[in-house]
Amino acid sequence: MYCYRYPHPAVTTDCVVFGYDPNDGLSVLLIRRGVEPFKDCWALPGGFVRIDEEVAACASRELNEETGLQLSHLSNLKELGCYSGVDRDPRERVITIAYYQLVRKSEVKGGDDAREARWFPVDNLPAFPFDHDKIVEHAIERLKRDIYFEPIGFNILPEVFTMPQLYKLYKSILKVDFDRRNFANKMMKLGVVDQVGNRPKDASRRTPIQYRFNKERYEMLKNDKKAFRMEF
Amino acid sequence: MYCYRYPHPAVTTDCVVFGYDPNDGLSVLLIRRGVEPFKDCWALPGGFVRIDEEVAACASRELNEETGLQLSHLSNLKELGCYSGVDRDPRERVITIAYYQLVRKSEVKGGDDAREARWFPVDNLPAFPFDHDKIVEHAIERLKRDIYFEPIGFNILPEVFTMPQLYKLYKSILKVDFDRRNFANKMMKLGVVDQVGNRPKDASRRTPIQYRFNKERYEMLKNDKKAFRMEF
DNA sequence: ACAAAAGTGTTAGGCCTACACCCATGA
DNA sequence: TCATGGGTGTAGGCCTAACACTTTTGT
Numbered sequence: 263m264y265c266y267r268y269p270h271p272a273v274t275t276d277c278v279v280f281g282y283d284p285n286d287g288l289s290v291l292l293i294r295r296g297v298e299p300f301k302d303c304w305a306l307p308g309g310f311v312r313i314d315e316e317v318a319a320c321a322s323r324e325l326n327e328e329t330g331l332q333l334s335h336l337s338n339l340k341e342l343g344c345y346s347g348v349d350r351d352p353r354e355r356v357i358t359i360a361y362y363q364l365v366r367k368s369e370v371k372g373g374d375d376a377r378e379a380r381w382f383p384v385d386n387l388p389a390f391p392f393d394h395d396k397i398v399e400h401a402i403e404r405l406k407r408d409i410y411f412e413p414i415g416f417n418i419l420p421e422v423f424t425m426p427q428l429y430k431l432y433k434s435i436l437k438v439d440f441d442r443r444n445f446a447n448k449m450m451k452l453g454v455v456d457q458v459g460n461r462p463k464d465a466s467r468r469t470p471i472q473y474r475f476n477k478e479r480y481e482m483l484k485n486d487k488k489a490f491r492m493e494f
Numbered sequence: 495m496y497c498y499r500y501p502h503p504a505v506t507t508d509c510v511v512f513g514y515d516p517n518d519g520l521s522v523l524l525i526r527r528g529v530e531p532f533k534d535c536w537a538l539p540g541g542f543v544r545i546d547e548e549v550a551a552c553a554s555r556e557l558n559e560e561t562g563l564q565l566s567h568l569s570n571l572k573e574l575g576c577y578s579g580v581d582r583d584p585r586e587r588v589i590t591i592a593y594y595q596l597v598r599k600s601e602v603k604g605g606d607d608a609r610e611a612r613w614f615p616v617d618n619l620p621a622f623p624f625d626h627d628k629i630v631e632h633a634i635e636r637l638k639r640d641i642y643f644e645p646i647g648f649n650i651l652p653e654v655f656t657m658p659q660l661y662k663l664y665k666s667i668l669k670v671d672f673d674r675r676n677f678a679n680k681m682m683k684l685g686v687v688d689q690v691g692n693r694p695k696d697a698s699r700r701t702p703i704q705y706r707f708n709k710e711r712y713e714m715l716k717n718d719k720k721a722f723r724m725e726f
Numbered sequence: 727a728c729a730a731a732a733g734t735g736t737t738a739g740g741c742c743t744a745c746a747c748c749c750a751t752g753a
Numbered sequence: 754t755c756a757t758g759g760g761t762g763t764a765g766g767c768c769t770a771a772c773a774c775t776t777t778t779g780t
Contacts, residue, residue, distance in 0.1 A: 263497045269545040270502035273589055313501040313587050317578040343573055344591045346549035355545050357505055359576045426759070443761075444743065451741090468750045468759055658732070675734080676770065683768090700732055700777045 271346075271355040275321035276308035276394065277339060278360065278401035279331065281367040281381055282418045284427065287434040289381040290398060291370065292388070293328045296377055299352050300391035304382070306398070308358065321361045329379040331370050337417045339363050340408075342401055350393050358392075362401040364418040409435055413454060416475040422458050424470035425449070453479045503578075503587040507553035508540035508626065509571060510592065510633035511563065513599035513613055514650045516659065519666040521613040522630060523602065524620070525560045528609055531584050532623035536614070538630070540590065553593045561611040563602050569649045571595050572640075574633055582625045590624075594633040596650040641667055645686060648707040654690050656702035657681070685711045 279291040292304040309324040311317055321339050325331050333339065339361035346357045367381065382388060384402060387395075409415055415431050416423075425446045433439065449455050455473040511523040524536040541556040543549055553571050557563050565571065571593035578589045599613060614620060616634060621627075641647055647663050648655075657678045665671065681687050687705040 263499065264501040265495045265497040266502070266504075267495065268504075268542065269496040270498070271505055271543065271545065272498075272500075273503055273505065310500065311503065311578075311589070313503065314580055316580065317576050317589060341575055344549050344576060346543075348546055348548065357543070357549060424759090441744070442759095443745090446760090447762095448742085470759065656732090673770070673772085674732095675772085678733090679735095680769085702732065 269355075271357045272351075273311045273317070274308055274356055274358040275311060275317060275324060276306040276345075276358050276360045276397055277321050277325045278306060278342065278362040278398055279325065279329070280362070280364045280384075280401075280405060280418070281370070282364070282431060282434070283367055284430060286381075286383050288384045289367070290384055290387065290401075291329055291331070292380060292382055294378040294380075295391070303391045304380070304388045305391050306360075306394050307379070317359050318361070321359070328377050329370055331365065333363065333365070337363060337365065342397070342404060345393055345397060347393060358397075360397045360401070362404065364405070364414050366418055366420070406436055413475060413477075413480050422472045422474055424472055425455075426470055428455070428473070452483065454483070501587070503589045504583075505543045505549070506540055506588055506590045507543060507549060507556060508538040508577075508590050508592045508629055509553050509557045510538060510574065510594040510630055511557065511561070512594070512596045512616075512633075512637060512650070513602070514596070514663060514666070515599055516662060518613075518615050520616045521599070522616055522619065522633075523561055523563070524612060524614055526610040526612075527623070535623045536612070536620045537623050538592075538626050539611070549591050550593070553591070560609050561602055563597065565595065565597070569595060569597065574629070574636060577625055577629060579625060590629075592629045592633070594636065596637070596646050598650060598652070638668055645707060645709075645712050654704045654706050656704055657687075658702055660687070660705070684715065686715070 277291075281289045281291060283289075291307065293307045295301055295303050295305050307325050307328040308321065309328075311320040315323070318339060318341070322333060325333070325339075340363060342360040342362050344357065344359055348355060350356060350358075370379065370381075384398075387398065389395075390398070405414075409432065415428065415435070419427055419431060426442070428449070429442050429445050432445065454476050456476045458472040458474050509523075513521045513523060515521075523539065525539045527533055527535050527537050539557050539560040540553065541560075543552040547555070550571060550573070554565060557565070557571075572595060574592040574594050576589065576591055580587060582588060582590075602611065602613075616630075619627075619630065622630070637646075641664065647660065647667070651659060651663060658674070660681070661674050661677050664677065686708050688708045690704040690706050
């Protein structure tokens with residue numbers, strides 16, 4: 263037993279991990295809870311912070327343990343906020359710090375000794391335990407805001423992608439229509455995407471051109487205070 | 495004594511409250527610590543979260559207790575982030591959630607049974623205990639980012655202000671020079687400031703025109719996705 | 727007299743937006 | 754042959770950025 267002079271809350275983390283594919287659009291990675299309360303419900307991956315562990319590290323660790331997902335240092339979890347409703351967990355007072363990130367679905371191996379983990383389209387989410395509905399809602403709003411300013415869209419696509427792919431991704435996250443030509447023009451003008459090779463001579467004009475994200479250029483723009491921004 | 499099966503961290507809040515006046519520029523409100531550790535050091539106001547209290551409520555309460563500052567519901571504290579270094583507090587494992595806000599210096603009454611509280615110019619801060627230096631640094635960065643998109647600058651000025659006042663405020667937070675005429679034009683065009691009355695006939699042309707923040711207009715722009723943004 | 731503070735207007739260039747057509751493919 | 758997907762360019766308008774002079778006041 264661990265005893266304290268004053269009552270202490272428990273501290274947990276929760277992760278909202280977004281994935282994407284052209285058919286299903288945006289999805290969230292959920293796990294089936296193995297323990298009470300809400301056993302067998304689908305919920306956000308996460309768990310209790312260890313006493314000798316930083317909070318962000320806990321989020322990564324739990325995510326890895328529960329879903330097999332190993333985030334690279336390049337696309338670490340981003341802090342979403344603190345959720346501290348006094349009755350949000352029936353067991354005891356639990357304060358959670360939520361994180362979010364976009365990943366390639368292919369990075370989730372699943373299996374191992376990982377619990378059952380599944381992608382759910384954001385338009386068709388199950389009922390959530392705790393206040394996970396609120397957390398996911400906030401994460402989606404935050405994602406929309408962030409994608410204007412940060413190249414997070416690139417985390418989610420293959421290393422090499424086509425302009426229509428990038429366009430569809432943006433449209434599916436922002437849920438608005440905008441002009442694909444202007445979109446491509448802006449991306450090119452900003453220089454955050456580089457053309458990869460040329461279309462093979464034998465390929466038809468219909469074969470899409472391939473691009474790659476130019477991280478250096480992006481960092482330059484960011485530091486230059488000339489914020490990367492999509493206005494559509 | 496309160497006992498738990500697993501070790502629990504303590505959870506605290508810290509507030510970075512910014513004030514402003516035309517002479518000193520931007521300042522941060524600090525309190526002199528009354529207890530160990532770091533007794534008598536200047537530090538951010540804040541304290542332990544009660545077991546039946548939400549984290550944001552704790553921040554407001556502690557701020558009020560320690561500095562006499564009562565925030566209106568219009569300018570609530572904004573969450574800055576979670577700081578969880580395992581050795582950040584020598585007493586025990588303490589995880590803190592930091593908040594920030596801008597206020598009018600006149601709102602701080604000081605005195606009462608409040609502890610000693612003082613404004614320190616951001617360019618001349620004392621040595622901080624814990625990781626408060628990091629927190630303040632992040633708050634300043636965050637402030638610079640937010641002032642582009644939100645009318646937080648208006649929280650800090652009198653209800654009625656002049657264009658040069660507003661201009662100086664922006665310049666002093668962003669630490670860059672930009673054209674005061676373009677600044678005024680943009681503010682007017684956006685419609686987020688309304689002229690208050692007219693210059694009295696007997697007043698000279700040098701007397702500055704007075705303005706007031708137009709909150710409705712600002713909310714409209716915000717919802718319109720036409721983000722309020724200063725590009726200078 | 728002179729420096730400092732406040733008000734005001736114009737212009738050029740760049741960026742955003744809207745928009746239409748061609749080619750290739752596969753059904 | 755027709756619908757679909759992909760590539761490409763242009764013109765108008767708005768916004769941004771740069772810039773100078775006048776009036777008043779206080780020293």
